[in-house]
Amino acid sequence: MSDLHTADESDDARIERHASWAELFFDLVAVAGVAALAHVLGSELDAAALGLYALLFLAFWLSWTTFMLYGNVAAGQTRVLRLMFGMFGLGVMAASVPGVAHTVLGGSRSDRPLTAFAIAYIATRVYGSQSWRRGDILLDFPVVQYTGGLLPWIASIWVGEPGKLALWAVGVGLDLLLILVLPGRRILTRIQAALTPQAAARRRPRPGVRPGGPPVVHGVSVDPAHLAERLGLFVIIVLGESVVQVVNTAAGARYSAGLLATGFASFVLLAGMFGLSVVFGYAGLPHLRPGSIPTHAALGLHCLVTGVVATVAVSLSAVIEHGSEPLPAPGRWLLCGALAAYFMLAAVTGIASRSSDLPRTTARITTGVAVPLLLGLFGTGIGGRTLVVCLALPVLAHLAFEQRLAPAGTTSEQASLPDAETGKPELTRADE
Numbered sequence: 001m002s003d004l005h006t007a008d009e010s011d012d013a014r015i016e017r018h019a020s021w022a023e024l025f026f027d028l029v030a031v032a033g034v035a036a037l038a039h040v041l042g043s044e045l046d047a048a049a050l051g052l053y054a055l056l057f058l059a060f061w062l063s064w065t066t067f068m069l070y071g072n073v074a075a076g077q078t079r080v081l082r083l084m085f086g087m088f089g090l091g092v093m094a095a096s097v098p099g100v101a102h103t104v105l106g107g108s109r110s111d112r113p114l115t116a117f118a119i120a121y122i123a124t125r126v127y128g129s130q131s132w133r134r135g136d137i138l139l140d141f142p143v144v145q146y147t148g149g150l151l152p153w154i155a156s157i158w159v160g161e162p163g164k165l166a167l168w169a170v171g172v173g174l175d176l177l178l179i180l181v182l183p184g185r186r187i188l189t190r191i192q193a194a195l196t197p198q199a200a201a202r203r204r205p206r207p208g209v210r211p212g213g214p215p216v217v218h219g220v221s222v223d224p225a226h227l228a229e230r231l232g233l234f235v236i237i238v239l240g241e242s243v244v245q246v247v248n249t250a251a252g253a254r255y256s257a258g259l260l261a262t263g264f265a266s267f268v269l270l271a272g273m274f275g276l277s278v279v280f281g282y283a284g285l286p287h288l289r290p291g292s293i294p295t296h297a298a299l300g301l302h303c304l305v306t307g308v309v310a311t312v313a314v315s316l317s318a319v320i321e322h323g324s325e326p327l328p329a330p331g332r333w334l335l336c337g338a339l340a341a342y343f344m345l346a347a348v349t350g351i352a353s354r355s356s357d358l359p360r361t362t363a364r365i366t367t368g369v370a371v372p373l374l375l376g377l378f379g380t381g382i383g384g385r386t387l388v389v390c391l392a393l394p395v396l397a398h399l400a401f402e403q404r405l406a407p408a409g410t411t412s413e414q415a416s417l418p419d420a421e422t423g424k425p426e427l428t429r430a431d432e
Contacts (some may be wrong), residue, residue, distance in 0.1 A: 343368025
């Protein structure tokens with residue numbers, strides 16, 4: 001992996017960082033929350049369920065990202081107790097998911113689960129945003145330090161459903177908008193300009209406050225190699241949790257050769273996604289090449305890919321339940337659409353990182369996107385087991401294609417994600 005070193009320590013040995021035990025523990029708790037979202041899609045599948053699933057998933061992912069980036073930048077100074085408080089908040093959010101699904105989709109009149117989820121999310125995000133050292137501004141993903149998107153969530157505590165969900169959507173949408181329009185270096189430049197002696201002299205002194213020097217503001221950057229490892233590990237854990245969901249569902253089904261075949265095909269499908277995302281990808285993203293896209297773009301794609309992978313797991317569990325019978329149309333479209341979305345994101349990643357030319361992109365889209373969509377459109381009479389086998393074949397084909405294209409002796413861990421502004425690998429700590 002790439003090495004992390006400070007700008008003032010060029011003569012010192014470079015230090016290679018890996019995810020700590022506390023960080024892995026934190027990831028497992030966050031993924032447990034993602035797994036709880038199966039309660040949302042496990043009920044009657046419609047647009048409302050998909051919307052609620054996306055909204056809750058984004059809430060979990062933003063909370064996880066806040067603490068993940070804190071640990072990335074703080075490195076050896078990460079406070080384990082702070083991560084533990086973050087895990088408790090994520091645990092409360094996860095425990096509230098079944099009640100939220102029952103209230104929104106099942107017609108329950110109790111707003112308590114929604115209020116509990118909102119309070120836990122607000123507390124987790126606020127506590128995580130206060131983790132940074134005073135004066136530090138994260139250049140790569142500054143939205144985790146700002147809580148403007150939480151204002152609608154706070155207002156939702158005193159609003160009944162469905163107004164709560166509308167305010168939650170506004171809050172998450174505001175955070176996503178800030179990701180696009182809030183570049184870290186521009187914020188740093190404006191704050192530093194406001195803190196110059198000339199600007200300080202123009203400000204009217206407040207009564208009772210002694211004049212002094214302006215506060216020191218630093219720009220800090222992520223450790224790209226450590227970030228790539230955390231993103232990849234999160235995808236691996238989500239895939240592992242997907243296997244657990246399939247196994248748990250199969251444990252309650254009647255044993256038969258068909259069930260064994262369905263379980264094997266489901267495992268092949270998930271293992272193939274692991275190969276494309278981790279073995280032949282980078283940072284958990286298929287077709288990504290190190291040092292090719294900015295950090296904030298990699299984080300955005302990571303959010304979408306992990307959401308799609310979690311959706312595939314729910315669909316495969318439904319196939320186990322239905323056995324050889326054809327899936328209902330919503331369930332069939334969920335499975336086929338999720339896999340098509342995965343391959344579409346892979347194509348986008350390949351184009352953005354310039355790891356795929358036009359012929360390769362066309363072939364990947366034709367096999368990875370068109371085949372699942374055609375099965376969703378015309379597979380009305382296909383049994384669930386046969387559908388999983390048909391969907392596993394394109395995944396295996398893509399694995400074989402990537403194996404043939406992979407240069408001998410190279411790995412995806414030999415470089416880093418680039419800096420968000422320069423596009424070049426950022427291996428120095430700007431605050432030191």
